[in-house]
Amino acid sequence: MTSTLPNENIRNFDDQITNKLISEIIRDRIKNSGKRFSANDNIADFINQGELEILEKEVASRIKDLLRSLVIDVENDHNTTETAERVSKMYLHEVFKGRYNQQPKVTSFPNDKNLDEIYTVGPISVRSACSHHLVPILGECWIGIKPGNKVIGLSKFARVADWVFSRPHIQEEAVMILADEIEKLCEPKGLGIIVKAQHYCMKWRGVKEPNTSMINSVVRGDFRHDLSLKQEFFELVKQQSATNNY
Ligand SMILES: [Zn+2]
Numbered sequence: 001m002t003s004t005l006p007n008e009n010i011r012n013f014d015d016q017i018t019n020k021l022i023s024e025i026i027r028d029r030i031k032n033s034g035k036r037f038s039a040n041d042n043i044a045d046f047i048n049q050g051e052l053e054i055l056e057k058e059v060a061s062r063i064k065d066l067l068r069s070l071v072i073d074v075e076n077d078h079n080t081t082e083t084a085e086r087v088s089k090m091y092l093h094e095v096f097k098g099r100y101n102q103q104p105k106v107t108s109f110p111n112d113k114n115l116d117e118i119y120t121v122g123p124i125s126v127r128s129a130c131s132h133h134l135v136p137i138l139g140e141c142w143i144g145i146k147p148g149n150k151v152i153g154l155s156k157f158a159r160v161a162d163w164v165f166s167r168p169h170i171q172e173e174a175v176m177i178l179a180d181e182i183e184k185l186c187e188p189k190g191l192g193i194i195v196k197a198q199h200y201c202m203k204w205r206g207v208k209e210p211n212t213s214m215i216n217s218v219v220r221g222d223f224r225h226d227l228s229l230k231q232e233f234f235e236l237v238k239q240q241s242a243t244n245n246y
Helices: 007-017 022-032 051-069 083-095 154-165 171-186 227-242
Strands: 108-110 119-130 136-146 150-152 190-199 214-221
Touching: 022 051, 051 083, 119 154, 119 190, 119 227, 136 154, 136 171, 136 227, 150 171, 154 171, 171 190, 171 214, 190 227
Parallel strands: none
Antiparallel strands: 108 150, 119 136, 136 190, 190 214
16 A cells, blocks of 8 residues: 655654654654753644644643552542543643743734834733742733834733743743743844742742742843833833733
8 A cells, every 4th residue: 555644644653663652752852853841941843733632641641640649549539530631631731831832923013113112011911830849930021122123013922921931930031031032023122021920839838928929030132231221111110010900
């Protein structure tokens, strides 16, 4: 019989013969390309169509094993019989979707009117999880832009932020990764980002400090070199944090 399978499928077929788990197949592809696959990296380029569903089943079976190791009766406790499937779906398609899915489509436009005044967007919701304990990091973020040659729609900042934050993170790196992505998209002359978030590894466990938050920022380009511009950015953000409702 003549094979009409596309090359990609033939490669999958070879992989299946070796009886590897789908996570091993994906991991091998990443390693062979010399890329990283840390918790806050996006690995969507290495996942072929249809493989995320297979990965979802693998992760569910591992979570079921975890529940068994926690001595929870997943066979008879009606509250936990489908917990493994729910958690797997939640990780891959919701809270960590920024690892497994491509960046949302963002169209940039030429800055025809040569806009060069700074503007800020925020607050944008931050929903993430700490890489150390996999418990929530929840907060807000503000993005300041001094436009360059390209501009993007305001709502796109929130979409890209959601995609970046929906991975396990440490806050310091999340801000840098978001800054890198925004620079790639609209090449601003100046960029500033502030994130203020509460960490459930401090609220729910550990020192159990319910009201402590962490604020960090990154400033690049003109925001870094021009002190008055940097001050204007922080001043605009202060106004945005004070007036949430109109
Ligand atoms: Zn933590």
